[in-house]
Amino acid sequence: MTYEQVVHTIDNKRRFGKACGRDVTQEFMDVLGHPELGMHIIHIAGTNGKGSVAAFVSSILQAASFASSEHFKVGLFTSPHLIDYTERIQIDGKQISREDVTRIGQQLLDMELKLEPTMFDYWLAMAMVYFKEQQVDYVVLETGLGGAKDSTNGLRQPPEVCAITSIGLEHTQYLGDTLAAIAGEKAGIIKQGVPVVIGEMGEEASQVIEARCDELGCDLTHATQVDSDLKLGLFGGYQRKNAAVAVEIIRNLKMTVDNQTIADGLAVAVWPGRMxxxxxxxxxxxxxxxxxxxxxxxxxxxxxxxxxxxxxxxxxxxxxxxxxxxxxxxxxxxxxxxxxxxxxxxxxxxxxxxxxxxxxxxxxxxxxxxxxxxxxxxxxxxxxxxxxxxxxxxxxxxxxxxxxxx
Incomplete structure (x- = not known):
């Protein structure tokens, strides 16, 4: 199959699957031998801002790698794409090649699974296979829809940090018709003992997340805004709130990143199509x-x-x-x-x-x-x-x- 044929075939899979996305990913990872194991995963959910936060975190980690004597690779998985599907899977800011999409996509399409994957499921599985092949160390992982049942929540490797950027009414037919219900669904990405960072949100939503953190013994950090003198690569006043979430994510990682490196990463972050x-x-x-x-x-x-x-x-x-x-x-x-x-x-x-x-x-x-x-x-x-x-x-x-x- 050509790149165009692989992308067309995957793109024409169901947008919303008959099976829970989390369960599909679990089956995919089982069949693939769990390529995600050993990666340092930063899992990001939220109604708005999760893509921008992911871009900031990826940029800061790349700056930290550059400043370190021991270089490490940073993978980024986001959706949707703006121009080309290859935007969804990146390592150190470079998109996956069309040749790798064709090769890995063909491999995944040839698999016989009990559950029916969606287009999103295929791209997530492709990302995990590619990141494993390329020996990626850190993976910045943006959820697709929701949290608890989301395909990204089906990985066996626990995240190092979970973040929820914001809560608003969206996809109410799938996530619930109140802020509390949607917050509960997004909070489904939270894992036992894993640090959690949340952005500014209403009390109704934050209380749900706080309760989940208490239940699972997770340290919770409330992000606000970064200093006004910090330069951001992304335009728009609201990006200071997204940057604050990203900074707190970095500070909750097991690695130490100094303030200058954080500032350097924020200044060169790129996220096309947003302001x-x-x-x-x-x-x-x-x-x-x-x-x-x-x-x-x-x-x-x-x-x-x-x-x-x-x-x-x-x-x-x-x-x-x-x-x-x-x-x-x-x-x-x-x-x-x-x-x-x-x-x-x-x-x-x-x-x-x-x-x-x-x-x-x-x-x-x-x-x-x-x-x-x-x-x-x-x-x-x-x-x-x-x-x-x-x-x-x-x-x-x-x-x-x-x-x-x-």
Missing amino acids: HVISEKPYILVDGAHNPSGVTALRDSLKAEFSNQKFSFIMAVMADKDYVEMAQIVAPMSERIFTVTVDSERALQAKELADAIAALGVKAQACDSYESAIDLAKTYNEKIIVFGSLYFIGEILGAGYDKNKS
């Missing part, structure tokens, strides 16, 4: 915010950076998101919102999204493509903010719309 300025003239910022809490963080960062300014928003969402509330959050900052349909079977159609926004009393216009939406937005001479879906941001970045465009 990402892709053009200065015209000013275009893209952000993968795809739920109300994420959009609130985007709004607050825009307010802090550009006080009292109005923006032209371009919005595209998946149909299962709370898009009305998302639009309400940014509506006071704009006279109009342009809508686009994401290239996905799960996408909400641009016309339906525009109608829902118009019902809020906000001007909305459906567009055939992000190019036409940007062209229309440019006529208003306002900063352009694109948000609503990581897949949508991936389309734009994948098409090469960058700072050379005007």
Whole structure:
């Protein structure tokens, strides 16, 4: 099989499996001989911010490796990807090669399993096989959906640190319809005696996590914000909270990392598609915010950076998101919102999204493509903010719309 054939085959597996993801991973690891054993795993869950926290932690660990006389390798597993599936699996900031995806993917697809893996299950198993082959020491592991039943929770190797970045209402059909229920599901990644770091969240959610830590004898650290004089590689006021979670994760590891190395890692962290300025003239910022809490963080960062300014928003969402509330959050900052349909079977159609926004009393216009939406937005001479879906941001970045465009 070619790379394209392997990726197509995996991509067309079920998104949500019939079996619990945790159980599928357990079977995968059993068949593969548990490649994850011996790795130092940092397990990160949360409604928003887990990708940014993972990027910060990976960057700090790479800086620590560079500063150490004994080099170690840092693996990173995240989802979704923006442009290429290879983004999901990285070692020391370098993506897995297409040749390795083809080779390991073929191996996994040829396996006969009792349980039916999803697309996510295959990529997680691929990551563990690849990390084992490459003798990775530290693995920064981002959960997919939830925590307790998540595929990443099926590894036999206990994590060295667990972290929960934030709790908000998302995927309520799978995780529960209250903050306490969702916190309980996310807290399912916590293991006996393993240190836990949590970001800022409501009392209802934090109490659930605190109770779980007490039950399992885990030391709990509440992260707040890093010092304002620390330079961050990621733009946006909310990233200081994510950076704080990352710093506390590092401080809870069994290794010692000095403050200068932590600062160096924070300064060069990269996480494309999050508060990402892709053009200065015209000013275009893209952000993968795809739920109300994420959009609130985007709004607050825009307010802090550009006080009292109005923006032209371009919005595209998946149909299962709370898009009305998302639009309400940014509506006071704009006279109009342009809508686009994401290239996905799960996408909400641009016309339906525009109608829902118009019902809020906000001007909305459906567009055939992000190019036409940007062209229309440019006529208003306002900063352009694109948000609503990581897949949508991936389309734009994948098409090469960058700072050379005007």
